[in-house]
Amino acid sequence: MKRSLLTLLLATLLLPFAGLAQAFLVSDIRINGLQRISAGNAFNALPISVGDEVDGVTVAAATRQLFRTGYFKDIRMDRDGDVLVVTVVERPSISGISISGNKAIETQALLDGLKQSGLAEGEIFQRATLEGIKMELQRQYVAQGRYDAKITTDVRPQPRNRVAISINVGEGSVAAISHVNIVGNSVFDKEELLDLFELKETNWLSFYSSDDKYSREKLSGDLERLRSYYLDRGYLNFNISSTQVSIAPDKERVFITVNVNEGELYRISDVKLAGDLIIPEEQMRSLLQVKAGQTFSHQVMTSTEELITRRLGNEGYTFANVQGIPQPNEEENTVEVTFFVDPGKRAYVRRISFIGNTKTQDEVLRREMRQMEGAWASTFNIEQSKMRLDRLGFFKEVNVETPTVPGSSDQIDVDYSVEEQASGSVSASVGFSTGSGLILGANVQQNNFLGSGNQVNLGLNTSEFQKVYSFGYLNPYYTVDGVSRGFNVFYRTTDYDSTDISNYSTDSIGGSVRFGYPINEITRLGFSFGPEKLHIKTGSSPAFVVDEFVDSEGSNYLNWKAGISWTRSTLNHGLLPTRGNFNSLSAQVAVPGSDTSYYKLNYSGQIFFPLTRKLTLNLKANLGYADAYGDTNVMPFFENYYAGGFGSVRGFSDNSLGPKALSTDGSQDSIGGNILVETTAQVLFPLPFIKDQRSLRTVFFVDAGNAFSDDCERSSVISNCSNVKFSELRMAAGLGLTWITAMGPLSFTLATPIKDESGDDTEVFQFALGQSF
Known part of the structure; x- marks a missing residue:
């Protein structure tokens, strides 16, 4: 019986070649059934040529060779005299691929993956490949925690031996984590260890953070953080023995169990240096953070x-390799650490190039370089150059690469790639009010004028009560070593008679020349000097403070103002920094010989603290003090500080906080004070569902501040006047967003006062174009 079955099987296999059992000499070859495959490709794939002697075995091998090309789904070989006849049925080609239902994985990403696997429009269709890809997609969704995902495919025949493929994706929902357990820990509490995990059990914030959505990649990252936590605390032999991920029958809940083996605590017995140290051993040892004991x-x-x-990179050893090798002593639970140093060859910079600066001139970027061409490659100088480019504020992102020069073992190129963004602001306004009539305004500020790196600003605002014309220019590289020079001029007329703000008007014209001197990479000194001519005209019912000052000091003033400033900045970006700090001290004085004598002292600072991987705390302060000296008895009211509004204490109207003065008609108007206190605490957080947030900043903020006066005894100052007191600070909290647009920073805030007084003017919504926070 067995022999009969074997005979039948062999007969079936050899049936296609029954006519070719006897060997013959091939005089010609004919291939039938070709449609898209060219005859040349088919003949090249056929291992039989005219003149060859063939038999059944040879033909069987040739058939297998043709099948391996993947072009054919059926092949038959026959003999017509001495002619070998090959009849083929081609596999269909793919006329198109459509994908529907996918959201978690982008369509283009799926199409690219299909193309790499051989499924693309115009390619030969093979069902086995499609089934393999279907299973791979299923695995990808399972890795995202989508255990109920379903992938279905449909292959529809098309004319001319083609097929259309449809892939329907039912992504399902991500399974939520119901429980995470760690077994085997005794040194650290379970809660302490679970705080390290990005994956969390479902909690009240999960709807926003999605931290309860299981993902295989996130779990791998959490396990690596757990491993690092133990290794960083002396448990050299710590290991994760197993991890179980259980899925509930409804496929919507996940249970995670991690089994750990903590091992023993190890202490350092000795620290050694080995290899070619290059620099003095004393300097090398000063870098060791690892100490015996x-x-x-x-x-x-x-x-x-x-x-x-x-440190070696700063000396030009860019390819240095330093490896710490721990050698544990299992009996004493100690470890000896040896740092093996292989400096390699000193590398030199062949060329520095810039990519992506379509607007900014190459010279503007090159003058920020601290790494020079032809010099040895310094890691510090290369990074310092990158940071200086970031601080310009011209670019959304700056990256640097240091590829080796082909054919050279001691040369590198330094390539900086930049992505430009709006480096200035343009604002315009058109309005109408019964008191002011038509209001027109335009301001242009360009920090990178025509790509030169120079700053230019031009302003024009006009209405029935105010006209302002201004122009400013700054060349940050007036000299090649970074001394800056600039100037600004302005003309301003303000007539408050037709408004309810105050009953006086001013005409002023002036200008100044500015110089800046770099002390080091992060510190600068600034100097300014210039005149301002001011004329005050009192209205029919001015504030008593105005009348008192004009009666005492006159109505025409020519003041020569001198200023000095000190600035130190380690901020990582010019527009939207996220780390570093900034401090600025400045003093301005109306020099002797001016018509009024006064001085102003100001401090501005901020600092960033990372709270988590996504949250950053930003603290700010803005302080000011001004006073009269010499023959001027009272601080000029037109130089007072005001508080409230955007860039100050948000949630309150512009310039509405601080002392108010009585006018001759009985009204009260803000008059400002000679002391300013403004503070801000804000948490930077990313917006969900937005991938590229380099041009966005969202914050939750708390502002506190006010304008104060140390001269509140005057009867004309009747309300909201006090010396600096914590109880008099106004406070507001809210949310803010800044977006870097083509016309400059566009900022919005929603704020509500959390500490105010009756009579304060509040504003819930505020916005500004050209100013960030």
Whole structure:
């Protein structure tokens, strides 16, 4: 019986070649059934040529060879005399691929993956490939925690031996984590360890953070953080013995269990240096953060490797390799750490190039370079140059690469790639009011004028009560070593008689020349000097403070103003920084010989603190003090500080806070004070569902501030006047958004006062174009 079955099987397999059992000499070859495949390709794939002697075995091997090309789904070979006849049925080609139902994975990403696997329009269709891709897609969705995802495919025949493929994706929902458990820990509490995890059990914030959505990649990252946590605290032999991920029958809940083996605590017995140190050993040892007697920490060891590598990189050894090798002593639970130093060859910079600066001139970028061509490659100088480009505020992003020069073992190129963004602002306004009539305004500020790196601003605002004309210019590289020079001129007329603000008017004209001198990479000194001519005209019912000052000091003033400033900045970006700090001290004085004598002292500062991987705390302060001196008895009211509004205490109207003065008609108007206190605490957070947030900033803020006066005894100042008191600070909280548009920063805030007084003017919604926060 078995022999009969075997005979039948062999007969079936050899049936297509029954007519070719006897060997013959091929005089010609004929291929039938070709449609898209060219005859040349078919003959090249056929391992039989005219003149060859063939038999059944040879033909069977040739058939297999043709099948391997993947072009044919059926092949038959026959003999017509001495002619070999090959009849083929081609596989269909793909006329098109459509994908529907996918959201978590973009369509283009799916099409690119299909193309890499051989499924694309015009390619030969193979069902086995489609089934393999279907299973791979299913695995990708499972890796995202979408256990109920379903992938269905449909292959529809088309004319001319083609097929259309439709892939329908039912992504399902991401399974939520119901429980996470760690087993085997005794040194650290479970809660302490679970705080390290990005994946969390479902909580009240999960709807926003989606931290309860299971993902295989996120779990791998959490396990790596857990491993690093133990290794950084001396548990050298810590390991994760197993991880179980259980899925509920409804496929909507996930249970995670992590089994750990903590091992013993290890301390450092000795620290050694080996290899070619290049720099003096004393300097090298000063970089060691690993000390004998310390608890072993993998993080500290890695940090030491980076410090030594960076130090060697600063000396031009760009390809230096530093490796910390721990050698544990299992009996004493100690570890000896040896840092092996291989400096490699000193590298030199062949060329520095810039990519992406379509508007900014190459010279503007090159003058920020601290790394020079032809000099040895310094890691510090290369990074310092990148930071200086970032601080210009011209670019959304700056990246640097240091590829090796082909054919050279000691040369590199330094390539900076930049992505330009709006580096200025344009604002215009058109309005109408019964008191002011038609209001027109235009302001243009360009920090990178025509790509030259120079700053230019031009302003024109006109209405029935105010006209302002201004022009400013600054060349940040007046000299090649970074001394800046600039100037500004202005003309301003303000007539408040037709408004309810105050009953006086001013005409002023002036200008100044400014110089800046760099002390080092992060610190500058600034100097300014210029005149201002001011004329005050009192109206029918001016504030008593105005009348008192004009009666005492006159109505015409020519003041020569001199200023000096000190600025220190380590901010990482010119427009929307996220780390570093900024401090600025400035003093301005109306020099002796001016018609009024006064001075103003100002401090401005901010600092960034990372709270989590996504949240950053930003603290700000703005302080000011002004006073009269010499023959001037009272601080000029037109130089007072005001508080409230955008850029000050948000949630309150512009310039509405601080002392108010009585006017001759019995009304009260803001008059400002000689002391300013403004503080801000804000948390920077990313907007959900937006991938590119480099041009966006969203914050939750709390502002506090006010304008104060140390001369509140005058009867004409009747309300909201006090010396600096915490109880008199106004406070507001809210949300803010800044978007860097083509016309400059566009900012919005929604704020509500959390500490105000009766009579304060509040505003819930405020916006500004050309100003960020």
